Amino acid sequence: MSNPFKPTGLRRIFLAALMAAPVGCFAQDDLVWNALDPDNTVYLELQEGTVVILLNPVFAPKTVEHFKQLIKDKFYLGTSFYRVIDGFVAQAGDGSDIDGTQADKPLKAEFEIDWPLEPEDEEEASDWTPLSWTPVQSNDMFAAYTGFIDGFPAARDEEKAGKVWLTHCPGTVAMARNDDPDSGSTDFYIVIGQAPRYLDRNLTVFGRVVWGMDVVQRIKRGPALKNGIIEDDLERSWIKQVRLASSLEQAQRLDIYIADTNSDGFVKMLDGRRNRNQKFFHHTPPRVLDVCQVPIPARLEKPWVPR
Amino acid sequence: MSNPFKPTGLRRIFLAALMAAPVGCFAQDDLVWNALDPDNTVYLELQEGTVVILLNPVFAPKTVEHFKQLIKDKFYLGTSFYRVIDGFVAQAGDGSDIDGTQADKPLKAEFEIDWPLEPEDEEEASDWTPLSWTPVQSNDMFAAYTGFIDGFPAARDEEKAGKVWLTHCPGTVAMARNDDPDSGSTDFYIVIGQAPRYLDRNLTVFGRVVWGMDVVQRIKRGPALKNGIIEDDLERSWIKQVRLASSLEQAQRLDIYIADTNSDGFVKMLDGRRNRNQKFFHHTPPRVLDVCQVPIPARLEKPWVPR
Numbered sequence: 056m057s058n059p060f061k062p063t064g065l066r067r068i069f070l071a072a073l074m075a076a077p078v079g080c081f082a083q084d085d086l087v088w089n090a091l092d093p094d095n096t097v098y099l100e101l102q103e104g105t106v107v108i109l110l111n112p113v114f115a116p117k118t119v120e121h122f123k124q125l126i127k128d129k130f131y132l133g134t135s136f137y138r139v140i141d142g143f144v145a146q147a148g149d150g151s152d153i154d155g156t157q158a159d160k161p162l163k164a165e166f167e168i169d170w171p172l173e174p175e176d177e178e179e180a181s182d183w184t185p186l187s188w189t190p191v192q193s194n195d196m197f198a199a200y201t202g203f204i205d206g207f208p209a210a211r212d213e214e215k216a217g218k219v220w221l222t223h224c225p226g227t228v229a230m231a232r233n234d235d236p237d238s239g240s241t242d243f244y245i246v247i248g249q250a251p252r253y254l255d256r257n258l259t260v261f262g263r264v265v266w267g268m269d270v271v272q273r274i275k276r277g278p279a280l281k282n283g284i285i286e287d288d289l290e291r292s293w294i295k296q297v298r299l300a301s302s303l304e305q306a307q308r309l310d311i312y313i314a315d316t317n318s319d320g321f322v323k324m325l326d327g328r329r330n331r332n333q334k335f336f337h338h339t340p341p342r343v344l345d346v347c348q349v350p351i352p353a354r355l356e357k358p359w360v361p362r
Numbered sequence: 363m364s365n366p367f368k369p370t371g372l373r374r375i376f377l378a379a380l381m382a383a384p385v386g387c388f389a390q391d392d393l394v395w396n397a398l399d400p401d402n403t404v405y406l407e408l409q410e411g412t413v414v415i416l417l418n419p420v421f422a423p424k425t426v427e428h429f430k431q432l433i434k435d436k437f438y439l440g441t442s443f444y445r446v447i448d449g450f451v452a453q454a455g456d457g458s459d460i461d462g463t464q465a466d467k468p469l470k471a472e473f474e475i476d477w478p479l480e481p482e483d484e485e486e487a488s489d490w491t492p493l494s495w496t497p498v499q500s501n502d503m504f505a506a507y508t509g510f511i512d513g514f515p516a517a518r519d520e521e522k523a524g525k526v527w528l529t530h531c532p533g534t535v536a537m538a539r540n541d542d543p544d545s546g547s548t549d550f551y552i553v554i555g556q557a558p559r560y561l562d563r564n565l566t567v568f569g570r571v572v573w574g575m576d577v578v579q580r581i582k583r584g585p586a587l588k589n590g591i592i593e594d595d596l597e598r599s600w601i602k603q604v605r606l607a608s609s610l611e612q613a614q615r616l617d618i619y620i621a622d623t624n625s626d627g628f629v630k631m632l633d634g635r636r637n638r639n640q641k642f643f644h645h646t647p648p649r650v651l652d653v654c655q656v657p658i659p660a661r662l663e664k665p666w667v668p669r
């Protein structure tokens with residue numbers, strides 16, 4: 056038998072395959088894949104590459120509507136990521152980068168919604184939108200319950216009713232604001248570090264990066280001790296283009312699929328991550344799950360063809 | 363009075379200053395800054411830039427010794443980040459990248475240590491190394507207690523005795539291994555995403571990135587659905603050089619200082635992050651702290667001068 060420590064290409068794969076266990080084993084076949092809704096899919100093009108954001112009109116209808124209007128108005132062209140704190144957020148879209156055409160009316164806060172209880176009569180039923188809920192964890196330090204709602208990490212204060220909100224996880228997209236809860240306008244941020252969950256219910260989360268977080272991670276950082284502000288315009292990452300997928304021809308869209316978080320395959324994946332009984336684990340980890348540490352599988356079927 | 367929504371340069375700063383609140387306000391004056399020990403400071407030079415890692419010989423004495431020997435032997439030159447999963451880890455240092463000279467003896471696991479209780483007699487006192495402990499949180503879902511030990515995030519299973527270990531937070535550096543706990547050798551990883559705390563006590567954490575996490579975040583990712591393995595060598599981020607600060611002349615070292623996590627100023631900063639009573643917060647966040655979401659302030663006094 057050959058020496059297991061003799062360096063070979065195989066050994067690399069071997070090591071890697073074993074280290075795979077902690078990531079969470081799941082058979083791809085088990086997952087149900089959903090195409091992205093082109094009318095709620097945003098292509099944010101930076102010099103670093105393309106970032107794909109899925110908007111969430113269920114939790115932030117007015118903000119999503121406003122954001123789409125800003126995209127249509129080409130508001131974000133010529134704005135930049137002017138405040139970027141490594142391990143925290145990348146913030147962009149302030150109108151003062153450009154002169155004039157700022158669609159700058161303040162937005163009503165959309166921090167959380169009521170859990171949509173089953174309607175009691177026909178009148179209630181007429182504007183009832185049911186929500187799915189794939190539970191992840193009780194009492195995760197920041198919320199009574201965490202889970203997924205149609206591909207978005209979320210949290211609740213009650214198990215059957217109460218309030219529900221989208222959580223601040225890496226990749227979360229939300230509106231910045233001043234002290235006034237209703238003061239958001241155009242400035243938005245993407246979470247790029249350990250989940251700042253203390254911001255939950257305090258800012259309007261209106262989307263999530265579903266593809267291109269590696270691109271987001273290459274956005275130029277500002278000095279942490281100066282609040283991340285990049286004073287020199289030339290040092291910043293600039294927004295080249297922002298487009299809604301539905302504004303493009305079918306052939307120009309990115310064919311991205313994300314795992315259905317309501318599917319049995321996804322639930323099985325959650326169980327695998329919660330119950331780590333592989334031989335690899337010397338100490339069995341606590342049987343808990345951090346909703347922000349669950350990767351939502353995504354795949355790109357068709358490579359991006361630059362125009 | 364001017365319209366507060368009129369775009370101006372000042373407004374940008376205003377917005378940003380207010381958004382600063384969630385980061386945690388602290389007066390820099392309050393912090394005590396420690397220089398890095400050059401004999402435990404590693405400069406990892408990639409094509410993306412320089413990453414500075416502080417080693418921890420208190421928690422992983424043998425692994426640190428071995429890692430320093432590998433650096434001295436120039437083992438890592440010509441190795442690459444061959445497994446990089448966005449939001450999880452960047453893994454490098456497998457000997458099969460190169461032929462021959464692999465210093466590849468397996469390492470004993472150094473997953474945790476006993477809390478060093480005060481010595482009861484002179485004999486015990488002779489090899490007693492006391493540890494500082496700056497508490498952060500009780501029952502954070504993954505551990506009974508979390509805190510900082512001399513600039514490293516850590517956790518314990520008992521308040522006064524028991525075991526103590528370094529936690530897996532963004533920036534944590536640890537040895538990869540096979541199923542055998544004592545099988546680590548040269549392959550190491552850097553945590554680049556939401557803290558995979560389930561790996562705590564299961565892998566030997568031996569250092570932490572104290573400068574250049576933005577560089578680490580630019581390391582080329584592999585395909586998530588293929589376990590992050592980058593098959594094409596040309597696509598990978600390669601290690602250009604690894605050096606111990608003490609092997610360089612004083613003038614060539616980076617003058618980096620990190621906040622003393624035992625100092626009153628740091629404790630005050632923790633309190634500020636735990637008790638967010640600023641006007642900004644519409645919902646007062648739960649008075650809890652995620653040890654991996656606490657930034658440890660760092661500053662560079664002297665810019666890096668390439669040789």
